[in-house]
Amino acid sequence: MSERRGVLSAGTWCVDFNKSIARWPDEDTSNEVLAIDRQNGGSGSNMAFDLKRLDPELPVEAMGLVGDDDLGRFLFQECDALGVDRTALRAAPGGATMSVDAFNVAANGRRTHFFHQGVAAAMTPDDFDFSFTAAKILHLGLPGAHKAMDLPWRGDANGWVAVLRKARAAGLSANLELMTTRAERLAELGRPCLPHLDCLIVNDYEIGALAGRETRRRDGSTDPAAVVRAIEDVLALGSMRWAAAHFPEGGVVVGRDGSRLALGSVALPASAIVGANGAGDAFAAGILYGLHEQWPMVECLELGHACAAASMRAVSTTTGVGTVGECRALAKQWGLRPLALGN
16 A cells, blocks of 8 residues: 555534623523524534644544434535545445534633433444555544444454554554543543543543543643643553643643643734634644654644634634634734743
């Protein structure tokens, strides 16, 4: 086989109904939705579309399970429009595509998701066939969002482990995306996957949950030094060459060789932020793109921040992302926040 190239973005493919509200409401009240925007969602489509927006020439493949319905056809149309190879994105007859109501609070950019699994609940490792892909990197998610995949599978702790085993046997390097849920549940599903990963890109809460450490202070802000310690703990549990964690103020990368890198996020003014939905996926897309292109890690992290900042200019998950050059120009325009690791 010729040298591998491209990214296979697999697992969660869904449709987001992004709904803007003025503030998070109290229970038993009526509240106005200011705007509704239907867009792609889920770790699979977000990564695939972000990468294609960053570099239309990069080969990107889709893999997962959607319904044979209007929402599934919408995702197919979006793949075709951006040039994503959807050969392995299968439509299950008679079922509903996974959907998400994503509520974005206009006052602070915070978001809350309510999801319906639909046919995604029935997805199993048998739906992942890597024998025909020419991709170099597998991006897989989301543990916690797929009923069958979250269960033990033929001797493995869960279906995600089984898929990662298949990917490694096929010659793919793998990154896993996690879903922010209860820390105990996140650790239960995520830790068995760590020995089968080449890299890991998560947020500060998720890395803390995997490590069994608290990474946020009492006031809700992130403790970068605690994030570093959590990453070091997680590296010891897995096979990753390095792991990265992002948070509003910046991001940290720690290598198995003991190297540490910290960079503040883009100082995007509050007036330019429309929503944070998809910013974590965009951060991961920037890093994975740089990794694919064999950039130095500092440049990968810089693009991760630039891509995340670009994504926050739109309420949907991917439409704010531009080309590599456009994202870099945005980061240069606003600069990076200072970030110290502390003790």
